[in-house]
Amino acid sequence: MGHYWTYEGVQYSRLGDSETVRNYMGINPSVFYNDGYIQPEQIERVIPARITMNDFLEFTRKLDDVSLERKAAYDLINHLVEEGVNPAAIGITGSMLLKGEVRGFSDFDLVLYGAEAIGKSEKILRSLSAVPNSPLYYRTKEEAKKFYHKYSVLTDLSDEEFADTFPGKVSQGIMIGIPFSIFQVPTAEEVKILSEPKKLNNIQSPEREIFNAILENDSYSKFTYKALYQVKKTENDGKIYNIFCYDRACTEQAQKGETLLIDAEKLDENSYIVYAQAGFIKPLAKKV
Known part of the structure; x- marks a missing residue:
């Protein structure tokens, strides 16, 4: 998702791929612009x-x-x-x-x-x-x-x-x-909640961890482009960790109380992050 999408082995760009526009022109010429890329400085007004x-x-x-x-x-x-x-x-x-x-x-x-x-x-x-x-x-x-x-x-x-x-x-x-x-x-207020911390200075290179955790709050885990899972590791003192997720395939993965297997990059002592093709979040067992 995002700027690029792939369909049956062909990758398309949502922003500047004139060939994609021409393909649509052949389907519905009344809707789409037929002259390729528009230079931003040529745009006088955005409605x-x-x-x-x-x-x-x-x-x-x-x-x-x-x-x-x-x-x-x-x-x-x-x-x-x-x-x-x-x-x-x-x-x-x-x-x-x-x-x-x-x-x-x-x-x-x-x-x-x-x-x-x-x-x-x-x-x-x-x-x-x-x-x-x-x-x-x-x-x-x-x-x-x-x-x-x-x-x-x-x-x-x-x-x-x-x-x-x-x-x-x-x-x-x-x-x-x-x-x-x-x-x-998210709403404007929820965007603030989804703001991840900067990586600690003492973490010089990406440090990946794999661990089991219980999902404590699933309220923000369903957002499409950036989700937040709030979890407790199964082997710790009950501390809540924030798992920020940019992989759409790993959103909506579980509900509160379910056990997850998480592969994520450490941001600081309280937070981790998952990117597309760099980590995962997947359920291990359903809540009984």
Whole structure:
């Protein structure tokens, strides 16, 4: 995730890859710019792309011919709102935001703001996926393995380890046949909590440790791009350690009370950090 993504062995850039833009131009020329890279100094004004959930729902209701992709997003958002998630905590991004979804091609991307909304949504989505003939589906372990290889997931987890937990992550699912991702991001106040300390001066080179720990607080462990696990090592005096995680494959890995195996770089006496392909966080046993 981030600036680059890989699909079936080909790596693309989200920012400056004009070939990626041209590929999209062939699919939907009404939405995408056809002249390659735009120099930043040529931009006179930036207009933020913003849409409220009420605007999105109202606009979609008025459409005469709603794409299946938009219907899937509408149904999922509407269900979250009806079940009590604050619409102000939900965002939409990607092609749907630009009203540029491509029938039969696009997925859809939502944004959830804040640990409270994320936790509430998780319970709602788990309940929805469990009802008979549910429109919401989460991939099986075998499908998760295929996802791992198809998108060349950058992580120290093996395909087997990735597939052990991926089906239980509510941020990656399929709604009425349309794949979706939920980007779970912190509020402004939570960003401060996620600020890791500087590495101690006496730690000259990366010092990796592997240890078992009990997850004491999972409130911040579900954020997409930078998560925080607060844990107690199984062999110590009960001290709480902060594990900062930049590996998306290692977010949403466990719930409070579960045992984790952690491979992380030491930052200071209280903190560790995991990067993509440089460490891991994986559950060992479920809470009884």
